[in-house]
Amino acid sequence: MVFLRISLAVLTCGAIVAACGSRTDLPTGTVAGTTEEASTDATLDQRDGDARRDGERPFDGPLFEGGPLDVTTDCDAGPTCNDADPGFIYRCGVRVFQCSSLERCREGQCVNPCLDTLGQDTSNGCEFFAVQMDAVPEAEGVCFAVFVVNQWESGEPARIEVARNGTTLPIEQFTRIPVGTGQNITYAPYNAAQGLAKDQVAVMFLSRDPAAAGDGNPSAPRRLAGCPAGVTPAVVGDAAIHGTGRGRAFHIKTNVPVVAYQMLPFGAGRARVTGATLLLPTNVWEDNYVAVNAYAAPTLFTAPRAGPTLAIVSQEDGTVVRVRPTVAVVAGPGVQGTSANVATSYTLARGEYLQFTQPEELTGSAIQATRPVAVIGGSTLMDIPLSRVRADGAHQMLPPVRALGSEYVGVRYRGRRQPDGTLENEPVPWRIVGVADGTQLTFTPALAGAPTSVNARELREWNATGPFVVRSQDAAHPFYFAQYMTGGEPFSGEGDPEFVNVIPPQQFLPRYTLFTDPTYPETELVLVRQRVATEGGLAFPDVSLDCSGLVTGWQNIGAYQTARVSLSTGNFQGVGGCDNGVHRLTASVQGAPLTGPAFGVTVWGWGSRLTYSGTNEADPAFTRWVSYGYPGGANITRLNNVILSAQ
Numbered sequence: 304m305v306f307l308r309i310s311l312a313v314l315t316c317g318a319i320v321a322a323c324g325s326r327t328d329l330p331t332g333t334v335a336g337t338t339e340e341a342s343t344d345a346t347l348d349q350r351d352g353d354a355r356r357d358g359e360r361p362f363d364g365p366l367f368e369g370g371p372l373d374v375t376t377d378c379d380a381g382p383t384c385n386d387a388d389p390g391f392i393y394r395c396g397v398r399v400f401q402c403s404s405l406e407r408c409r410e411g412q413c414v415n416p417c418l419d420t421l422g423q424d425t426s427n428g429c430e431f432f433a434v435q436m437d438a439v440p441e442a443e444g445v446c447f448a449v450f451v452v453n454q455w456e457s458g459e460p461a462r463i464e465v466a467r468n469g470t471t472l473p474i475e476q477f478t479r480i481p482v483g484t485g486q487n488i489t490y491a492p493y494n495a496a497q498g499l500a501k502d503q504v505a506v507m508f509l510s511r512d513p514a515a516a517g518d519g520n521p522s523a524p525r526r527l528a529g530c531p532a533g534v535t536p537a538v539v540g541d542a543a544i545h546g547t548g549r550g551r552a553f554h555i556k557t558n559v560p561v562v563a564y565q566m567l568p569f570g571a572g573r574a575r576v577t578g579a580t581l582l583l584p585t586n587v588w589e590d591n592y593v594a595v596n597a598y599a600a601p602t603l604f605t606a607p608r609a610g611p612t613l614a615i616v617s618q619e620d621g622t623v624v625r626v627r628p629t630v631a632v633v634a635g636p637g638v639q640g641t642s643a644n645v646a647t648s649y650t651l652a653r654g655e656y657l658q659f660t661q662p663e664e665l666t667g668s669a670i671q672a673t674r675p676v677a678v679i680g681g682s683t684l685m686d687i688p689l690s691r692v693r694a695d696g697a698h699q700m701l702p703p704v705r706a707l708g709s710e711y712v713g714v715r716y717r718g719r720r721q722p723d724g725t726l727e728n729e730p731v732p733w734r735i736v737g738v739a740d741g742t743q744l745t746f747t748p749a750l751a752g753a754p755t756s757v758n759a760r761e762l763r764e765w766n767a768t769g770p771f772v773v774r775s776q777d778a779a780h781p782f783y784f785a786q787y788m789t790g791g792e793p794f795s796g797e798g799d800p801e802f803v804n805v806i807p808p809q810q811f812l813p814r815y816t817l818f819t820d821p822t823y824p825e826t827e828l829v830l831v832r833q834r835v836a837t838e839g840g841l842a843f844p845d846v847s848l849d850c851s852g853l854v855t856g857w858q859n860i861g862a863y864q865t866a867r868v869s870l871s872t873g874n875f876q877g878v879g880g881c882d883n884g885v886h887r888l889t890a891s892v893q894g895a896p897l898t899g900p901a902f903g904v905t906v907w908g909w910g911s912r913l914t915y916s917g918t919n920e921a922d923p924a925f926t927r928w929v930s931y932g933y934p935g936g937a938n939i940t941r942l943n944n945v946i947l948s949a950q
Contacts, residue, residue: 366459369403369413384408386899390457404459405559416560420586425812426936427454427560428584432552432677434614435510435543436567436698437660439606439683441520442576444512444541445528445568449582451507452885453499454816455559460498462558465507465537468551468654477508477537484821484883485875485914486924490531499561502885504818508534508569509553510542522920524575528568544658546608547635552616552654560584562816564933567696570822575920578681578697578801579820579931585618587939588675589703593738593760593947594626594668595783597682597697597802602689609684609694612660615676617651622674624649627949629760630663646949651676667736667760669949677701687732687800691790693928695799699785704738705941707781708807710774712831713767714865715786716907716932719794727794730766732787735773737761738947742780747772747861757782759947772861781943788909788930796927797825798909803932808833808863810938811901814889817935819870821883823908824926826871828888828935830854832864832902837894844890844900850881873913883908888935904935 378395385393389407392400402413409421417429435447453461465472479490480503490506499505508530515525530536537553544550555563563582568574578597600610615624626632627646634640638657641647646669649657659665660683670678681698713733718726735744737757744763746753750771754763775782788801811833819826828848834841843864846854850870857864869878870886890900910926919925 366404366457369401369406371400372398374399382411384411404457407456417558422940424587424939426581426583426587426934426939427562428586429557429560430585431555431563431582432585432616432618432654433509433555433563433565433582434550434552434616434656434679436578436614436679436681436696437543437545437608437612437658437683438567438576438696439609441518441606442524442528442568442683442696443543443545444515444525445574446511446530446536446570447509447542448530448566448569449507449509449553449555450504450564450566450818451499451555451557452504452562452816452818453501453559454562455501458501459559460500461561462495462498463505463507464556465509466554467538472537476535478505479508479531479534480504481506481821484871485824488821490534502816502887504885506569507555508536510538510540511536512541513539515541524568527921528570528574530569546660547633547638548658549637550656550658552656554654562818562936564818566820566931567698575928576684576694576696577929577931578695579933580679580699581933581936583677583700583702583939585675587706588618588677589705590672590675591704591947592670592676592678592701593704593736593783594665594670594678595680595701595736595785596664596666597680597699598685598687598787598800599664599689600662601684601686601694603686603692604684604694606684608660610660610662610682611664611666612658612681612683612698613665614656614658614679615651615670616656616679617674617676618653619674620653622651622672622676624651624657624670624672624676625949627669628665629667630665632659632665633661666762669760669947671949682802685800685802687787687789691792693790693792693796693799695790695801695928695930697800697802699802699804699933701783702804702937702939704781704945704947705943706810706939707738707783708809708942709778709781710772710809711784711805711807712770712772712860712863712865712903713784713786713805714770714829714831714860715768716788716827716829717867717869719791719797719909721793722795728768729789730768731789732764732766734785734787735763736783738782739780739945742782743776745774770858770860770865772863778943779945781945788907788932791928795912797911798930799928801930801932803905804934806903806934806937807942808901808903809942810940811903812936812938813899813901814887815904815935816885816887817904817906818885819883819906820908820931823883823929823931824871824873824875824911824914826869826883826906826908828868828870829905829907830866830868830902832857832890834862835892835900836898837892839894842892842894844892844902846902847889847891848881849887851879873911875914905932906935907932
């Protein structure tokens, strides 16, 4: 018997009567699998001890309820979904059931993805943890922000909750809706009762230490990187821990899937040591990771804590994390030290994180946990290359081992402006970290100086302009792959060091809703597409960007094609009808595709000397020496069965 899951709220709709969490049989409306949860609008997992307790309603009900439509069909076929019309269940090509605004049709059922993803796990989600990463002393207490984008197709507003250390925080106090770009940006209030509208972004200003604004150095990031005027952050103080130790993450929940990013510090040029990451929802967390720091410690800058940092975040009480480090772990408060290759274990509570900040990279260390965790690799400050001063911070939330691919496409950002105005086709660092011994690496085209092999827990680094394709011999030999931006010294301060995950093509998506920070004047999307099987043979999908239409200018690289699209340049000048903000990209294929179209997108943003020609870094128009980057999104599905042992 085929069952259809309908709205989680109690509803009566024609012949169907359902309780919360139930599934109903489409033809007769017979209720199956009802539970005692009918009195609770369980759009969130009630295990959360950081927010409201059991029996309280975390969010209002859906914008509209679902139910059967007044139609009849004479066929005996089972229920199906239509990817072009996901708000309805179909039978024999006819709409027969409307899902509620909290649900979409998946596998012939109306599914609330905040409760059950049916294995369709992506970077869109309903529960996240954000960590204010460590910083050097001159960047302590800066404004820490998280961006949330409502990309849910039904039009249901996103309701947002933020909690930390057992306390639900007053969302309207610290959340704003950005309007405009550059020096013209304003921040409108967020109305929690109305929620976040579809395709709208909310910026949650989670912490800022007011004492940092009094720093005696007029160009120190801790003095300049404040939250917008009139905003009281969720934590009035420094929410980070400094050095190795234990801290508390911010817990973010929504009633519909959203895209979430964190930015540290907020504020582009005045922030100076910026880094950002795409946050991964808790439903894609796993129990096995390879540690990856952003880069080695700088050699030309000797501030305390300047160098690698790593955080491991728990979503459940009693989570035991075992780490087998590649180098010695330096002990800190609540964190036991250990020698290289000697495993040690740590127990974490829900919302707690371990932080390792030390001079030597832990890259390649094996991490295993008794329950799913997240891992964020970063650097408080890094020079790239090590011989070039003008350092920057960076961090990325890492994919689990089982989501790593065995083939990647390396495409960097476009060339930056040299002092004479020409664009440099610069070689940049690329890094591979192995998770399986005997991994053989092949490059298309062949690259001089590129590695030919990597073993488990080993790091390989080389420089190349790209683009190129790198692959191993099979899926049993996956590896982690990262790309970098170099320091801005040769480019009059346009950009600075950055570190970004590269997504394997097997984890590409057919569509993206993403956000580009309007405080950065230079913004670019880097796209990679792969062929799709159709009845007429293999074909590349068309990729459309909401502000400019079909993307053109594709270049071949192996079996893939790549293109770059500028959204903003110079002094915050929009390009081709585009500008910074929320954007949608979609793939489509002419004819009858046999497999779904998919492509990858990476967001890059950096500063420009064209916003301000002077050298006063305290001037609001100053945007140089900063950059950020992150993947626009990804599937986080299992691609391999490799286990990287921490024993």
